[in-house]
Amino acid sequence: MDQNSLNDICVRQLSLSGVRDGETLAVLSRGDERGDFANAFLFAAQELGANTFHMRLPNSREASGAWAVGESGLAGNDVAVEALKQSDMLIDLTFLLFSKEQFAIQAADTRILTVVEPAPLLARLMPTRELRERVEVGAELLAKARTMRITSPGGTDVTYQLGVYPTMSEYGYTDTPGRWDHWPAAFVFTGGADDGVDGTIVLSPGDVLLPFNTYVQTPVTITIEHGFITDIRGGLDAELLSSYIASFNDPRGYGMSHVGWGLDERAHWHGLTQFPGGMGMELRSFYGNVMFSIGPNNELGGPNDTPCHFDIPMRGCSLYLDDEQIVRDGDITVPEMRPLDRR
Ligand code: FE
Secondary structure, X not given: OOHHHHHHHHHHHHHXXXXXXXXXXXXXXXXXOOHHHHHHHHHHHHHOOOEEEEEEEOOXXXXXXXXXXXXXXXXXXXXXXXXXXXXXXXXXXXXXXXXXXXXXXXXXXXXXXXXXXXXXXXXXXXXXXXXXXXXXXXHHHHHHOOEEEEEOOOOOEEEEEOOOOOOEEEOOOOOOOOOEEEOOOOEEEEEOOOOOEEEEEEEXXXXXXXXXXXXXXXXXXXXXXXOEEEEEEEOHHHHHHHHHHHOOOOHHHHEEEEXXXXXXXXXXXXXXXXXXXXXXXXXXXXXXXXXXXXXXXXXXXOOOOOOOOEEEEEOOOEEEEOOEEEEEOOEEOOHHHOOHHHO
């Protein structure tokens, strides 16, 4: 994408995010990564009358795996963290997600938007106020629920006890002090009680393994007892999943992490020309997917901060909150969460 178009979508993003005269917008990047994004956000902030600056961290000195969850590049860099805390909004081009520095910056009322996906995806899944409203309807329903049950034609039947952890929403922009979001995104999630997830999840062909960035080819049967995976069975996909988790040598890697559903009808399960790029935000967001996750729950305030983490968007599932059906066979049943032309 050329710089003018990138500037333009960043102006639209920062307008949605409420950036205005008198605010200070910080842009955080690392090494040589995403310099074009940094330039576009600096331009956009000035267009909207805000003060702005770019903080560039050195490259990571450690070779990173598929995801280096929790390793922020700000660790021990107190002066940098303090400067970011004083801004009104931080554009995170480095993927701070799950780091304690991110939590500290949010606690200072700085709102944070993570932007790491390819520019064409940012443009195609530009957030809207309408989509935000639908996501917030979902978050309200989820926050009230005591249990979540997920079923699928493949044999999934799992129940999460809710009410311990907060509900989170992601809709791709943020105008609320201290709130984090990720562009693009359209989904809601919470976590089950630490020992309160029981049942079976059967991954079906076409379900997505992030961060492998692969589609499941053969069914994988996952047994969950008291919030932890106790058995993983199936063919090659099961072996890959289970040996990857085992490689962390961390029993907490078998914990059950966040769970929820996606709402963006513009997001594709199949990708447009190849496996959807970047961090897989399109796959987390596609309409009617039910996504469960394995690993840490510290993002929700829980005790598990294992670096072993999977997000697994699934197709064709049904999801119930208490006894109310929310998703039926991959289609959202609550009218206020459906696109306007599908109500
Ligand atoms: Fe996750």
